[in-house]
Amino acid sequence: NAGVTQTPKFRILKIGQSMTLQCTQDMNHNYMYWYRQDPGMGLKLIYYSVGAGITDKGEVPNGYNVSRSTTEDFPLRLELAAPSQTSVYFCASSYSRGGLYNEQFFGPGTRLTVL
């Protein structure tokens, strides 16, 4: 199993550009998440999905969009990149929603810089 994979690993964007961060998991997990981590801070939830076709906002959703057309894929879209979106983005998946099996498996991250 590859687990959770993310592409690209690094990206530099200009202000106003758009891009999609890709995330794929091969563990057949229903639950998938996008986090961002700013320097010296913990991870903050951007969006999450409880299954194909179902997504919901997390703590910091502004400036982002998501879709979930398959169990495996959960792309994150930035439409108009801003310097405040410079961060490291992590995708994660889990077997269940909470409790004993809430362990989330993380991808290696995408480091995004907006100039």
Next chain:
Amino acid sequence: DQQVKQNSPSLSVQEGRISILNCDYTNSMFDYFLWYKKYPAEGPTFLISISSIKDKNEDGRFTVFLNKSAKHLSLHIVPSQPGDSAVYFCAASGRGNQGGKLIFGQGTELSVKP
């Protein structure tokens, strides 16, 4: 409003000694707590967890203690090894609709010196 706090940004420990990482939370609705370990340029990896119905959980060298009345949890690593050097995040999740949404602390960078 920081619901999960790790007040020590860094901790340095000698190899073979105990490492104690602390975490405080404010939301009494949290019912499940997790510790993650993160190496540079990698994603966090799950380490150990504890349910709010317990006060202790052990897994090898790692033990997590939960004090619900103080809204405090700690991770003990005994004995500490150089390979344990990493950033440690505590995280919490709630019940029902809040389940699955992890709230993370800021992280504590542990350095274990040989």
